[in-house]
Amino acid sequence: MAAEALISDTAFIKGCAAIGAGLAVGLAGIGAGAGESGIGAAAVGAIAEDRGFLGLGLLFTVIPETIVIFGLVISFILMFAYG
Amino acid sequence: MLKPERMVKVSIVGSRDQLETAAEVLHRLNLLHIEDPVEVERFKIGEPLEKASFVSRALVQLRSYLSYLKIDPTKIIPSRKYKAKEIEEQLSKKLEEYQEMIGKRIEEIRSIDEKIRALDDELRIIEPLKVLGIPPKLLKGYKTIRCFVGFVRDDPTERFREITDEFEIVTKEYQKELIVAVFVKNEYAEEFFRILQEFGYREISVPDIEDYDARIAEIEKEKSELLEKKKTLETEIEEIRVKEAEILLAMEEYLTVELDKSELPLRALVSKYSFVIVGYVPKSDFEKFKTEVENAGLVVEVVESSSNDTPPTKLKNPAVMRDFELLTTTFAIPKYNELDPTWIISIFFPIFFGMMLGDIGYGLLITVIALYLKRVFKTEGWQKLLNIGIYSGIVSIIFGFIYGEFFGPFEVPGIEKYSETHFMGDFLASLYAFHHHEPIFDRVKEFGVKALLFITLAIGMFKMLWGFALGFYNVYVEHGFKEALYEKGCWFLGVLGLVFIILGFCYNLGIFTNNPPEGFGHVLPDNLYVFGHYTVEDAESVPLPIPGLVEGWQKGVNVFYLAALPLIVIWFIIFLLAEIPKMGPFGIIMGVELLTWFGQIISYARLLAIGLSSVYIAFVINYLGLKIGMPPGMAILPLAIIIMLIGHGVNLILGILDPGLQSLRLHYVEFFTKFFEGGGRPYQPFGRVKRFIEE
Numbered sequence: 001m002a003a004e005a006l007i008s009d010t011a012f013i014k015g016c017a018a019i020g021a022g023l024a025v026g027l028a029g030i031g032a033g034a035g036e037s038g039i040g041a042a043a044v045g046a047i048a049e050d051r052g053f054l055g056l057g058l059l060f061t062v063i064p065e066t067i068v069i070f071g072l073v074i075s076f077i078l079m080f081a082y083g
Numbered sequence: 084m085l086k087p088e089r090m091v092k093v094s095i096v097g098s099r100d101q102l103e104t105a106a107e108v109l110h111r112l113n114l115l116h117i118e119d120p121v122e123v124e125r126f127k128i129g130e131p132l133e134k135a136s137f138v139s140r141a142l143v144q145l146r147s148y149l150s151y152l153k154i155d156p157t158k159i160i161p162s163r164k165y166k167a168k169e170i171e172e173q174l175s176k177k178l179e180e181y182q183e184m185i186g187k188r189i190e191e192i193r194s195i196d197e198k199i200r201a202l203d204d205e206l207r208i209i210e211p212l213k214v215l216g217i218p219p220k221l222l223k224g225y226k227t228i229r230c231f232v233g234f235v236r237d238d239p240t241e242r243f244r245e246i247t248d249e250f251e252i253v254t255k256e257y258q259k260e261l262i263v264a265v266f267v268k269n270e271y272a273e274e275f276f277r278i279l280q281e282f283g284y285r286e287i288s289v290p291d292i293e294d295y296d297a298r299i300a301e302i303e304k305e306k307s308e309l310l311e312k313k314k315t316l317e318t319e320i321e322e323i324r325v326k327e328a329e330i331l332l333a334m335e336e337y338l339t340v341e342l343d344k345s346e347l348p349l350r351a352l353v354s355k356y357s358f359v360i361v362g363y364v365p366k367s368d369f370e371k372f373k374t375e376v377e378n379a380g381l382v383v384e385v386v387e388s389s390s391n392d393t394p395p396t397k398l399k400n401p402a403v404m405r406d407f408e409l410l411t412t413t414f415a416i417p418k419y420n421e422l423d424p425t426w427i428i429s430i431f432f433p434i435f436f437g438m439m440l441g442d443i444g445y446g447l448l449i450t451v452i453a454l455y456l457k458r459v460f461k462t463e464g465w466q467k468l469l470n471i472g473i474y475s476g477i478v479s480i481i482f483g484f485i486y487g488e489f490f491g492p493f494e495v496p497g498i499e500k501y502s503e504t505h506f507m508g509d510f511l512a513s514l515y516a517f518h519h520h521e522p523i524f525d526r527v528k529e530f531g532v533k534a535l536l537f538i539t540l541a542i543g544m545f546k547m548l549w550g551f552a553l554g555f556y557n558v559y560v561e562h563g564f565k566e567a568l569y570e571k572g573c574w575f576l577g578v579l580g581l582v583f584i585i586l587g588f589c590y591n592l593g594i595f596t597n598n599p600p601e602g603f604g605h606v607l608p609d610n611l612y613v614f615g616h617y618t619v620e621d622a623e624s625v626p627l628p629i630p631g632l633v634e635g636w637q638k639g640v641n642v643f644y645l646a647a648l649p650l651i652v653i654w655f656i657i658f659l660l661a662e663i664p665k666m667g668p669f670g671i672i673m674g675v676e677l678l679t680w681f682g683q684i685i686s687y688a689r690l691l692a693i694g695l696s697s698v699y700i701a702f703v704i705n706y707l708g709l710k711i712g713m714p715p716g717m718a719i720l721p722l723a724i725i726i727m728l729i730g731h732g733v734n735l736i737l738g739i740l741d742p743g744l745q746s747l748r749l750h751y752v753e754f755f756t757k758f759f760e761g762g763g764r765p766y767q768p769f770g771r772v773k774r775f776i777e778e
Contacts, residue, residue: 059751066686
């Protein structure tokens with residue numbers, strides 16, 4: 001006897017899409033954070049040497065954030081398509 | 084507006100004894116950017132004028148007073164300007180007076196401090212002895228007995244007993260340590276001393292006094308007298324500070340100016356009888372400069388500029404935009420022949436900031452805080468930064484009105500009642516009565532997110548293309564058409580191809596053909612709303628009027644894709660022409676860079692993302708506050724208020740930092756890198772803007 005499905009197919013797909021959306025943002029966030037940690041530390045070191053580096057240092061630090069934006073866009077698309 | 088101020092290269096020539104006149108005139112005009120000279124035969128770098136040594140000595144003296152009095156020139160607004168003549172006449176007299184008034188007092192305060200320190204040291208010795216309780220005359224002056232007085236870590240009595248029983252010891256606890264007095268016959272003294280050392284013995288030298296208490300009282304009295312005296316001196320100095328601050332600063336400024344002038348010869352080439360100074364003058368001021376300098380009896384000659392010259396950069400922007408020069412120069416100073424992007428950043432920075440933050444409440448707070456801080460921080464950099472804050476705050480208010488947000492949105496999908504979403508929900512909804520009680524553009528709704536996503540990408544595509552176009556112009560000016568085409572033009576075409584591909588994708592999703600859902604916007608024309616469905620099957624895209632392109636997979640092909648194809652081909656050909664000679668066959672790999680530009684277009688989606696996150700934080704804070712503070716939980720209303728205050732405070736700080744940084748980044752990384760190299764030299768004219776004195 002085949003096991004009765006606990007949830008409907010649509011609900012399953014919706015759930016998977018939600019998990020996928022979460023993973024897209026979450027993993028991208030971890031990656032960006034790992035990237036930023038190194039850059040941030042180096043930038044603070046450079047700023048300590050020369051205050052004039054502040055602007056450029058800040059700029060370098062936020063560069064990996066684009067990755068999170070990619071993740072977010074993907075999660076939006078997932079949620080719109082299946083949410 | 085687009086380019087830095089044009090410069091004229093000039094040389095100023097005169098006889099050697101005219102150097103002083105030249106210094107006077109040039110410093111007053113404050114126009115000439117002097118180039119540092121290179122020595123040649125017979126023309127050597129000059130020596131400072133005679134007065135330099137006197138001036139710099141006086142300046143050192145004056146500045147030491149200023150730093151002692153802690154006078155901050157940026158905090159003092161002069162009530163009147165002093166005449167330079169007036170200061171010159173009084174200078175030596177005033178300096179002597181100040182030596183008498185301030186210098187002497189500072190000396191006196193220092194010697195008082197010295198005395199107090201000595202008394203404190205003495206007190207530090209007497210107090211433990213007093214605890215010990217043995218009068219000082221009993222602690223020294225024996226012939227056959229040795230007396231040790233000092234601190235130890237632990238009680239050494241047991242160890243002493245191992246040597247002899249003939250000794251006397253007194254121990255008392257004093258501030259976590261033991262203080263001991265040990266009396267022992269001279270013959271055991273050395274051994275006892277060794278044991279004491281093992282216990283970390285620190286000797287106290289017993290002072291020549293009669294009685295501890297009497298001496299302590301004496302010291303206290305002396306100290307309070309000295310402190311009294313110091314206080315009087317300090318109030319006197321404070322009075323002087325209030326009264327003389329302005330004239331002190333005026334004198335400092337006068338002396339700095341004089342020092343500048345007397346050091347002019349260091350930046351000139353001087354021969355036996357003549358001197359020459361080379362530098363740049365802004366073109367618009369050249370006529371005035373020439374007449375003034377020639378009236379002083381000097382010769383001004385325009386020097387033909389050669390291609391090796393690098394004139395200094397003086398940015399030229401309308402007054403409102405000048406504040407944003409701070410953002411441009413933080414990235415780099417434009418080269419003389421480069422486009423100055425200040426006006427672009429001055430328009431788009433506040434717009435991006437407002438698009439992201441978009442909240443009436445936060446915008447108002449930022450504006451008010453910036454206005455307040457403007458009165459506290461008077462330095463030029465702060466003023467500029469705070470002005471930028473004010474512009475950004477105002478734009479945030481405008482966008483907040485469009486988004487319908489005041490410390491968070493009043494309408495959130497899934498919650499029926501406005502009063503549950505926002506602490507002023509019903510009131511805000513009634514404000515939007517002109518728009519069916521809904522925000523003009525609701526970015527929290529699904530459709531709003533989709534629409535904003537497309538709008539941000541459109542902004543991205545536009546700015547990418549714009550950046551490459553400006554880059555094309557910059558390279559064209561510097562290196563000619565072919566270089567410009569290879570370096571920037573080809574990427575412009577490639578990105579244009581990408582743009583058409585993205586638009587084609589959007590077209591297939593029905594973005595340009597579907598109307599927005601019921602209940603969204605009503606003010607703007609329906610066709611402006613975008614993003615209907617996300618799958619090709621569902622989309623109601625209009626088939627192209629091309630035979631054979633209406634069935635099957637071909638249904639997906641549209642005008643935009645057709646336009647993109649030749650652009651990508653042309654880009655690839657030009658790209659190969661540019662890269663292969665430089666890099667060899669492997670240069671083809673560099674074509675992947677096109678994907679980077681695609682990524683940078685997507686990167687503009689942060690305009691939506693950053694904003695949404697702050698909207699939801701604000702919403703959560705409001706929701707929490709309302710749930711806690713409303714019936715049945717009324718009793719803990721104060722907690723709700725605290726949560727809301729702290730929450731909105733944190734969100735405001737995030738709302739300043741993040742949109743600010745991201746908006747800056749969208750300019751620096753995604754935009755400036757396409758055309759802006761920088762590396763110019765700032766224009767620093769010989770002279771000084773005078774705050775306290777006038778001619």
